Amino acid sequence: MERFTLTDGVTDTMRAAYDRDGFLVVEGLVLPDECRSLSARIDDLIAGYQAPDNPTVFGAHAADRYFLESGDDIRFFFEPDAVDKSGRPNRAIGTALNKIGHALHDLDPRFNAFFRSAAFRILAEGLDLNDPRLLQSMVIFKQPGIGAPVGMHQDASFLRTDPPSVTGFWIALEDATLDNGCLLAILGGHRGPLRKWFGRVDGDVLETRVLDEGGEAARPVPLEVPAGTLVVLHGLLPHASGPNRSQRSRRALTLHTIDGTLPYPEDNWLRRRADMPLRGFE
Known part of the structure; x- marks a missing residue:
């Protein structure tokens, strides 16, 4: 796995690696103080959240x-092992959440400033993303001991344009290793x-359909990265993450963009209000 920095912008070598592998690893994009600041803001959001029964x-x-x-709001979703048989949380909220999403980048000033910082604009321009619009953002937790795995998937299955244009920006706020559920990716997939x-089918029913019966025979490679690392993910790249059965948390942030010049079908699961149009990195 090649690792790069953004010191000289997006170089030809970085472009070649992204085109070849389907992902790009950029270390040191987020300094330790900013990782702590973003994590503190996450803690503030949790402190202000009143969990329902x-x-x-x-x-x-x-x-x-x-x-x-949830496409135009900030909402909280729990780990399966963090609720009891009656559906009530069985532990403190801060150790029970699976993720927070999906419009942090538009509704929270701290995350708006982070996701629209110069580094993301430089990457989008350097990778020739056409008219990138910020569609979805999340905090993903991977809680110690109960962090659930995420199966192999392509982001373009969930945030669809024709042709596919979604690009993922995944940022480690804490070290990500095999033990605590780092990303797994199929090289060139x-x-x-x-x-x-x-x-969506018939409005509010969600459905998954198989479009191609083929599978990925290649063994995924682990993307073990230190805190502050950004991983850019092509929308068609098959990737996953393992469970966290360790005692170390693995907080990360994710942003997804799409090409604003392409139609965004009404049957996409993620929708936004008409008065909350998608914006770019401006």
Whole structure:
């Protein structure tokens, strides 16, 4: 796995690595103080959140309106192992969450400033992203001991344009290792087809459809990275993450952009209000 910095902008070598592998690893993009500042802001959001008696569990959310209407809000989703049989949280909220999403970049000033900083604009321009619009942002937790794995998937299955244009920016706020659930990616897998479709059927029902019966035979490579590292992910790249069965947390941030010149189909699961149009890195 090649690792780069943004010292000289996006170089030809970096472009070649991204085109070849389907991902780009940029170390040192976020300095330690900013990692701590962003994590502190996450703690503030958690402190201001009042969990309901039966919170939404990520992984069992497909018909949940709280999830379906989260595209223009900041909402909280729990780990499956963080609720008891009656659906109530069984531990402190700060150690129970799976993620927070999905419009942090537009609704929270701290995350707006971070995701629209110069580094992201330089990367978008250097990788020739066409009219990138910020669509989705998340805090992803991977809680110690209960952090659930994420299966192999392509982001273009979930945030669809034709042709596919979604690009992911994944930022480690803490060290990510095999022990605590780092990213796993299939080298060059972005050169394959879109395998699945995930979206709305008849309005509010979510469904997954297989578009290509083929599979990925290659063994995924672990992307173990230190805190402050950015991983850019091509929208067709098959990637996953393992469980966190360690006693170390693995907080990360994720931003997804799409090409603003392309139609965004109404059957995409993630929607936004008409008065909250997508904006770029300006």
